[in-house]
C-alpha cells in the first residue's frame with residue numbers, strides 16, 4: 245500500500261514559496277482506474293442503449309404494453325403533415341416538434357424516421373443485435389468496476405474520509421450553493437457538500453438503480469429473481485426507470501464537465517489522471533494528512 249503526503253515545497257525544497265500552493269496526493273489509483281472505467285463504459289452503454297431504444301421508442305408504466313393499454317408516457321416518432329414528414333416527441337401527452345434531432349433526422353434530402361439520430365447511436369445504422377452485445381459487455385464491466393470501487397474505497401478509507409456525509413456538510417450546504425452560483429471554488433483536499441451529494445447520488449443511487457432495472461429487464465434474470473420486476477412496478481416501469489436514470493446521468497455528466505472547466509480543468513484533470521491536486525494556500529493550522537492509495 246502506497247502512502248503519500250507531501251507538499252510541493254517539501255518535495256522540492258528549492259521551489260519558490262511565492263507560489264505558496266500545495267500539491268497533494270488526492271485520488272488513489274483505485275479511484276482513478278475505476279473512474280475512467282465507468283466513464284468509458286457509460287459512454288458505450290449510452291450510445292448502444294439509444295440504439296436499443298430506437299427499436300421501440302416508447303415508454304410505458306406498468307407490467308405490459310400494447311394496443312389494449314393506455315399507459316404510454318413518452319414516445320418519439322414521425323408523422324406526415326402538410327409541410328412534409330415531421331419528427332415529434334410526446335411527453336405525458338404533450339407533443340413537441342423535434343424534427344432534425346428526434347423522430348425524423350439525417351443529412352438534407354436523406355432524412356429517415358428514427359427516434360435518436362444516427363450520430364447518437366452505436367452502431368450508427370440500425371443493428372439491434374450489435375447494440376445489445378456492446379450494451380451487455382459494458383454493463384458487466386460497469387458492474388464489476390462499481391464492486392471494485394466499493395471494496396477499494398472501503399479498504400483505503402476513501403469512502404469514510406471523502407464521501408461519507410457529516411453534520412458539518414449540512415451546515416456548509418447554503419454557503420456551498422452560494423459559492424457554486426458565483427462560480428467561486430475552494431481547492432481543498434476534501435470534497436465540498438454538493439460534490440459529496442452528486443458523487444454519492446451517482447455511486448449509491450443512480451448506478452445501482454441502473455444495474456437493478458437492467459437486470460429486471462433480462463428474461464434470464466426474471467427466472468433467477470422473479471420478484472425483482474414486481475418490486476419495481478412491472479417490466480415496463482423498470483424500463484422507464486432505466487431510461488430516466490440515463491437522462492439523470494447525462495444531466496450529471498454535463499454539470500460535472502462544466503464544474504471541472506469552471507474549477508480549473510488542468511488541476512482537476514491532473515488529479516483524476518495522476519492523483520496529484522494543487523490546493524489553495526494552506527491556512528496556518530492546516531497539517532498534512534496521510535493518504536493511502
Ligand code: HEM
Nearest residue numbers: 275279282283286287443446447497500504512513515516
Ligand atoms: C459518465 C461519465 C462520468 C461519471 C459518471 C463520473 C463520475 C464521477 C464521480 C462519481 C467522481 C467521484 C469519484 C470518487 O471520489 O470516488 C468523479 C470525479 C471526477 N471526475 Fe468524473 N465522471 C465522469 C466523466 C468524467 C470526465 C469525462 C472527466 C474529465 C473530463 C471527469 C473528471 C473528473 C474529475 C477531475 C474528478 C475529481 C473531482 C475532484 O476531485 O474534485 N469525469 N467523477
